[in-house]
Amino acid sequence: MFPGSMNPRFLRFHLLGALFLCLCSTTGFAQTSLSSSIRGIVTxxxxxxxxxxxxxxxEGLTAATASDALGAFRLGNLPAGTYTVRATALGYRSPATTVTLGAGATQTVTLRLSTVALSLREVTVSQPRDPNQSLATITQIDRVLRPLNSAQDLLPLVPGLFIAQHAGGGKAEQIFIRGFDVDHGTDFNVSVDGLPVNMVSHAHGQGYADFHFTIPETIEALKVYKGPYTARFGDFATAGSGEFITKTSLEQSQVKLEVGQFDTRRALVLLDVLPKDKHLFTQNSESAYLATEYYFSNSYFDAKQHFKRFNGLGKYTGLLSERTSLTVLGSHFTSNWDASGQVPERAIREGTISRFGSIDPSEGGSTNRTNASAILTTTLSHDAVLRQQAYFVNYxxxxxxxxxxxxxxxxxGDEIRQNEQRNIYGYTGSYERDTPLGGRTLHSVLGVGTRLDDLDLALRNTVNREVRDTIVSGHIYEQNFNAYLDETLPLTDHLTVNAALRVDYFRFNFREQRDPALSGKAGKGRVSPKLNLYYDLTPNVQFFARSGFGFHSNDARAVVLDPRANVLPRAIGYEVGSTFKPVPSLVVNTALWALHLQDELVYVGDGGFTESSGRTRRYGVDLALRYQLTRTLFVDADLNYNHGRLVEAHPDSNRIPLAPTFTSIGGLTLKQPSGLSASLRYRRINDRPANEFNSVRARGYFLLDAVVSYTRSRFQVGASIENLLNVEWNQAQFDTQSRLPTEPAEGFSELHFTPGTPFFLKGNVSVFF
Structure with a gap:
């Protein structure tokens, strides 16, 4: 039986756990205490x-918390006495602060953190404010150590995530994670500063996540949540979620130029538009910067790709008062390209084209995206934090x-054109507070949100980019309403329980312009409980057991054809694991996980129809290692084993196409105080089935990349090499039935692929001011 829909006992277990903590929160708000507390600000x-x-x-106690969105914190329920307060953040150091509390007194402190060289000895693994973010330590280390050469390097910062490019940088990447071929984003939720990246009911496919509107040098942090265990995420969050956060301010302005093979050029400008005397920085401070990027490349294909991309970003952050901050962001992205497309192996084998040739050189496309967002964060008088965000996207x-x-x-020929014009309107709000409860502190988050996608889209047959006839054309109105309650309660000094309940409701409306039979309306809701346990044996050893329900979303064009169908198939995931430090300079994260889906529905945008895979089952093991060999030398490795099957299929045809079974990413990084940095990195993915029968195999590969840079206070010079060994490898790969001009009418089914980058050298120089 599928545990997500046919095991009511398991569902009741989740619901009772969530409701128990919800009851605790409502009773806890009425409690008062004469105990002492420490308040503070971290800067x-x-x-x-x-x-x-x-x-x-x-120091010496298990009491812990984390600074909130405004850098404020509170440690309550403390008896009178003298305490030593320490702040811990990767790459920062703060002196210990001693505080003496009287009975019922509150003391306020300011903790000023200074930047220091990265030291894994100082890392602790527990996350007191957001225990579901158990990969926080790993991703913070990676953000400091791993070099970023392009927006394509950002998504692989998620441990265990692989990407493949279809069209030389123009289209969104194909994503692989936890045994999923996520296509362009069907089961992995991506956001930037709260702006959704995944597109519902997209012309090319459900969940399409084009991340290229992000400038890599502006990214400051990444939060990763594997599995459907976190209530803040609903749609697309089956395998997990990644939240990217851009910088609030610039340390200094920068101009950067890059030149590489294949006519590759890139220019970057980061400009601090509110420079200030750092020593006069006040609590009513504000910061603002502009970032622009231009990129051009003809790529390595026989036919020039003429790939162009422009990005512009402006961000303002200001403290309107001691308790209120405002963040305003605006950005624009545009890109256009030619593409050589996927090619059949036989065409290369027979000498029809070279490995970097094309069958239809008229492929390509264009895209643009404009974002606007405003975030108002307020600390209320009773220590609660109210965060509200409104956003608009034109795409x-x-x-x-x-x-x-x-x-x-x-x-x-069979060329098609997929196009759409979309507006997205969204709002998210959260109310967060800590409440004394029986000598413990209950952390509660109540969230609400809505997202409305209003778009026109079409699928048409074309010849050399000229439209011949229309397959599907219409207007989609799709809206999601959601709410969640998330509660975290330390039951003992070591054991913490997190329980949550999320509710999603979708409204679908599709009007087909030519055929009313394809039009319709539908509505569907889902309740998704979560229950997670964390045990901190020491500050350096944490065990966890997590579980949660989610859903696999569907395209509006398919939903309205049969509103009674299971248009939001349930998903259930669970895992056990640990984050620990066996020695002071080694951080390890490991998890044994499983994920069941009631159905995997995929709207095939290339054909205008829906495919159903039926029930699926996946399980696997994730292992992430970060080790500091010396003061300046670091080594890291991610190893991920995944096993997945189509549950209802015959054993001879139950493989999940393109689902990876083993992936690994890692490298060796040098960080010298003198400013010299170097990194040698590898990527490995194994062969995997390209169809249900395992009769065609997608080919694995092992690649080496290298990066070196030298940084001083006013300049930086560097170089990078992709595919250091110049191996032949395939990026996107599919088992496709196709026909070349001289072949029989039925054509041939075999592996089609986009060739991967050959040896690619690129140099760069930056000036800081």
Whole structure:
């Protein structure tokens, strides 16, 4: 039986756990105490900026918390006495602060953190304010150590995530994680500063997540949540979620130029538009910066790709008062390209084209995206934090593809055009507070949100980019309403329980312009309980057991055809694992996990129809290692084993196409105080089935990349090499039925692929001011 829909006892267990903590929160709000407390603010000693998410601990005690969105913290329920307060954040150091409390007294402190060289000896593994973010330590280390050469390097910062590019940088990447071929984002939720990246009911496919509107040098932090265990995420969050956060301010302005092979050029400008005397930074501070990026490349294909991309970003953050901050962000992205497309192995084998050739050189596309966002964060008088965000996205997409060549239309070819024009309107709000409860502190978060996608889209047949006829064309109105309650309660000094309940409701409306039979309306809701346990044996050893329900979302065009169908198939995931430090300079995260889906529905945007895989089952093991060999030398490795099957299929045809079974990413990094940095990194993915029968195999690969840079106070020079060994490898790979002009009418089914980057050298120089 599928545990997500046919095991009511398991569902009741989750619901009772969540409701128990909800009851605790409502009773806890009425409690009062004469105990003492410590309040404080955490700031960067150089810039004066407040720092959120910094761990706060009392020496010799288990009491801990973290600074909130405004850099404030509170440690309550303390008896009178003298305490030593320490703040812990990766890459920062703060002196110990001694506080003496009288009975019922409250003391206020300011903790000023100074930046220091990375030392894994000082890392602690527990996350007192957000225990579900058990990969926080790993991702913080990676953000400091791993080099970023392009926006494509950002998603692989998620431990265990692999990407493959279809069109030389123009399209969104294909994503692989936890035994999923996520396509372009069907089961992994991505956001930037609270702006959703995944697109519902997209012209190319459900969940399409084009991340290229992000400038890598502006990213400051990444939060990773594997599995459906966190209530803040609903749609697309089956395998997990990644939250990228851009910088609040710049340490200094920067101009950067890059030049590489294949006519590759990139220019970057980061400009601090509110420079200030750091020593006069006040609590009513504000910061603002502009970032622009231009990129051009003809890529390594025989036909020039003419790939162009422009990004512009402006961000303002200001403290309107001691208790209120405002963040305003605006950005614009535009890109256009030609593409060589996927090619069949036989065409290369027979000498019809070279490895970097193309069958239909008229493929390509264009896209643009404009974002606007405002976030108002307020600390209320009773220590609660109210965060509200409103956002707007205007998005346009136009793609020409040809996957089957001359199979359906022997004379003109099978090229198609997918295009859409979309507006997204969204709001999210959260109310967060700590409440004394029986000598413990209950952390509660209540969240609400809505997202409305209003778009026109079409799928058409084309020849050399000229439209011949229309397959599907219409207007989609899709809205999601959601709410959640998340409660975290330390039951003992070592054991913490996190329980949550999330509710999602979707409204679908599709009007097909030519065929009313394809139009319709539908509505569907889901309740998703979560229950997670964390046991901190020591500050350096944490065990966890997590479980949660989620859902696999579906495309509006498919939903309205049969509103009674299971349009939001349930998912259930669970895992056990640990984050620990066996020796002071080694951080390890490991998890044994399983994930069941009631159905995997995929709307095939290339054909205008829905495919159902039926029930699926996946399980696997994740292992992440971060080790500091010396003061300046670090080694890291992620190893991920995944096993997945189609549950209802015959054993001879139960493989999940393109689902990876083993992936690994790692490297060796040198960080010298003199400014010299170097990194040698590898990527490994194994062969995997390309169809249900395992009769065609997608080919694995092992790649080496290298990066070196030298940084001083006013400049930086560097170079990078992709595919250091110049191996032949395949990026996107599919088992496709296609026909070349001289072949029989039925064509041939075999592996089609996009060739991976050959040896690629690129140099860069930056000036800071």
């Amino acid at each position: 960067d000693s150089a810039s004066g900026q407040r720092l959120p998410g910094v761990g706060i601990r009392l 346009n997409f136009n793609l020409y593809s040809n996957f089957t060549f001359f199979l359906d239309k022997p004379e003109d």
